[in-house]
Amino acid sequence: MSTLAHQPQTGTFRNAVGFEVERVRADFPILASQVNGKPLVYLDNAATSQKPRVVTEAIQRYYDEQNANIHRGVHALSMVATDAHEHARETVREFLRAGDTREIIFVRGATEAINLVASTYGRKNVGAGDEVLITAMEHHSNIVPWQILCEEKGAKLRVAPINDAGELLLDEFEKLLNERTKIVAATHVSNALGSVNPVYRMIKMAHARGIPVLLDGAQAVPHMPVNVEVMDCDFYAFSGHKVYGPTGIGVLYGKAALLEAMPPYQSGGEMISSVTFEKTTYNKLPFKFEAGTPDISGAIGLGVALRYLMDLDSCKVAAYEHELLAYATEEVAAIPGVRLIGTAKEKAGVLSFIVDGVHPHDVGTILDQEGIAVRTGHHCAQPVMDRFGIPATARASLAIYNTKQDVDALVAGIRRVQEVFA
Amino acid sequence: MADLRDLYQELILEHSKAPRNYKDVPDANRRAEGYNPLCGDHYTVTLDVEDGTIRDIGFQGTGCAISKASASLMTQILKGKTIPEATKVFEGFLSLVTGKAPANGNASEIGKLTVFGGVSEFPARVKCATLAWHTLESALEGKQDVTSTE
Numbered sequence: 001m002s003t004l005a006h007q008p009q010t011g012t013f014r015n016a017v018g019f020e021v022e023r024v025r026a027d028f029p030i031l032a033s034q035v036n037g038k039p040l041v042y043l044d045n046a047a048t049s050q051k052p053r054v055v056t057e058a059i060q061r062y063y064d065e066q067n068a069n070i071h072r073g074v075h076a077l078s079m080v081a082t083d084a085h086e087h088a089r090e091t092v093r094e095f096l097r098a099g100d101t102r103e104i105i106f107v108r109g110a111t112e113a114i115n116l117v118a119s120t121y122g123r124k125n126v127g128a129g130d131e132v133l134i135t136a137m138e139h140h141s142n143i144v145p146w147q148i149l150c151e152e153k154g155a156k157l158r159v160a161p162i163n164d165a166g167e168l169l170l171d172e173f174e175k176l177l178n179e180r181t182k183i184v185a186a187t188h189v190s191n192a193l194g195s196v197n198p199v200y201r202m203i204k205m206a207h208a209r210g211i212p213v214l215l216d217g218a219q220a221v222p223h224m225p226v227n228v229e230v231m232d233c234d235f236y237a238f239s240g241h242k243v244y245g246p247t248g249i250g251v252l253y254g255k256a257a258l259l260e261a262m263p264p265y266q267s268g269g270e271m272i273s274s275v276t277f278e279k280t281t282y283n284k285l286p287f288k289f290e291a292g293t294p295d296i297s298g299a300i301g302l303g304v305a306l307r308y309l310m311d312l313d314s315c316k317v318a319a320y321e322h323e324l325l326a327y328a329t330e331e332v333a334a335i336p337g338v339r340l341i342g343t344a345k346e347k348a349g350v351l352s353f354i355v356d357g358v359h360p361h362d363v364g365t366i367l368d369q370e371g372i373a374v375r376t377g378h379h380c381a382q383p384v385m386d387r388f389g390i391p392a393t394a395r396a397s398l399a400i401y402n403t404k405q406d407v408d409a410l411v412a413g414i415r416r417v418q419e420v421f422a
Numbered sequence: 423m424a425d426l427r428d429l430y431q432e433l434i435l436e437h438s439k440a441p442r443n444y445k446d447v448p449d450a451n452r453r454a455e456g457y458n459p460l461c462g463d464h465y466t467v468t469l470d471v472e473d474g475t476i477r478d479i480g481f482q483g484t485g486c487a488i489s490k491a492s493a494s495l496m497t498q499i500l501k502g503k504t505i506p507e508a509t510k511v512f513e514g515f516l517s518l519v520t521g522k523a524p525a526n527g528n529a530s531e532i533g534k535l536t537v538f539g540g541v542s543e544f545p546a547r548v549k550c551a552t553l554a555w556h557t558l559e560s561a562l563e564g565k566q567d568v569t570s571t572e
Contacts, residue, residue, distance in 0.1 A: 357439075358487070359485060359486035359487060360461075360462075360486075361461050361463075361485075361486035361488075361547075361550065362430075362486050362487045362488070365426075365429065365544060365546070365547060366426060366430075369426050376461070377460050377461050377462065378459075378460070378462055382459075385462070391461075391462030391463075391464070391484060391485075392461060392462040420426060420430050420435075421430075421435065421487070
């Protein structure tokens with residue numbers, strides 16, 4: 001085949017929704033930088049996203065003008081800081097379409113959110129002989145906390161299988177639900193494969209048997225509007241830094257009735273309402289789960305990031321990204337000697353691939369020389385790699401500021417990899 | 423800016439595609455496993471050491487071009503060397519890839535391993551270049567734990 005036949009097919013990407021990507025790019029200062037003498041092509045968004053100027057400015061403003069501890073002082077600054085922190089909680093509630101801010105717990109990230117549920121709800125409700133059901137496409141953060149819990153309790157961790165495309169086998173999932181299953185913990189979108197799980201049907205199946213469902217939304221919220229009430233999930237976890245917010249802040253949504261019945265997670269200040277040496281009464285929701293001084297600037301930054309995304313119209317964002325992913329999939333799959341890992345019908349944001357005869361690490365180094373940032377390795381999902389019989393993949397992952405040009409640069413970069421290793 | 427060709431020299435690419443001594447040494451009396459879980463590089467190094475001399479050495483496993491070529495060239499250059507000689511080569515190689523010795527500055531000690539001089543410009547890849555060597559070190563010291571350079 002001639003090389004010409006595999007040149008980027010200009011015109012197949014139309015930006016049908018008319019998303020103003022150049023205006024968005026201007027909001028992210030880092031995108032104007034150069035790496036290894038080339039303009040930065042940032043395609044490692046599933047690891048962490050870049051931050052718009054409004055987010056970093058809000059954090060700076062907080063420290064310059066509003067810094068004080070929250071929920072404690074009667075002085076003016078403390079009240080300003082408390083208001084800003086709680087305003088961020090209200091923004092998160094709106095973002096997730098949750099019913100009540102009492103259901104929004106600030107944590108360090110999705111990992112801590114899952115650990116919180118495993119070590120409180122899990123420890124209280126999972127006993128010897130019980131089962132916890134996860135899927136074969138989980139990130140380590142949605143495997144290990146449950147493994148530890150099961151080990152401690154003498155319970156069993158069950159894993160719902162996936163097919164060769166990286167799609168959950170829903171029938172098998174349903175068969176694994178039984179009277180011993182105490183909780184289902186599943187990812188909304190796979191970080192290694194990009195597969196979108198059929199979460200509505202999964203939740204329905206679990207609820208039909210009275211089993212609560214936790215969703216790991218870390219890779220979902222950057223790419224699609226989420227409505228926890230319509231989904232009817234019991235817990236929803238996500239990290240701020242993957243959705244244009246700062247690192248160190250994340251969210252656990254939980255249904256109020258479940259959170260009320262759960263024992264506290266960490267203990268200390270803030271999470272109490274009264275302490276004597278004889279007895280401590282815990283604070284009300286959500287503060288019961290927020291011991292110690294929280295990441296105030298992080299919460300404020302996250303609130304601003306989510307507002308930024310909502311102002312962009314998340315449906316339009318999702319449509320644009322969807323079209324860009326389809327274009328990237330078509331272009332990368334058309335390169336001879338490149339294999340896509342994860343070809344689910346429903347996908348979001350992620351393009352994992354293998355270049356024949358070249359280890360992903362070498363792919364990553366060569367792309368980096370072209371200014372292209374991708375992730376290489378097992379993506380904290382070793383069981384997924386094992387499922388496909390590979391040690392690692394290279395992963396390009398998209399965000400709202402990526403363009404057709406970024407995808408074309410990736411395709412040219414992969415061709416460069418093949419030249420070096422020819 | 424570091425040049426890609428400094429890292430992926432012809433000899434490195436050639437060894438990564440056709441590694442030498444890619445075998446489990448029969449009657450090996452030294453053996454160790456090296457594994458970098460983050461990148462997935464995984465090798466076993468086996469040796470037959472008699473009277474303080476490496477009579478035979480081999481490696482098997484999977485990994486990136488840098489780690490595989492490094493393992494291959496390591497086995498080629500160390501076969502027939504005494505343990506003190508091998509240790510000296512290892513030290514020379516380490517100082518080369520970590521940028522402590524000038525490229526080609528210690529060519530007399532490490533011979534064609536100087537092709538790895540470019541690695542020092544790519545700090546993220548030093549762990550790839552050194553995995554087989556640290557695994558070798560573990561094998562010689564009789565360590566049981568899996569070696570990692572991450």
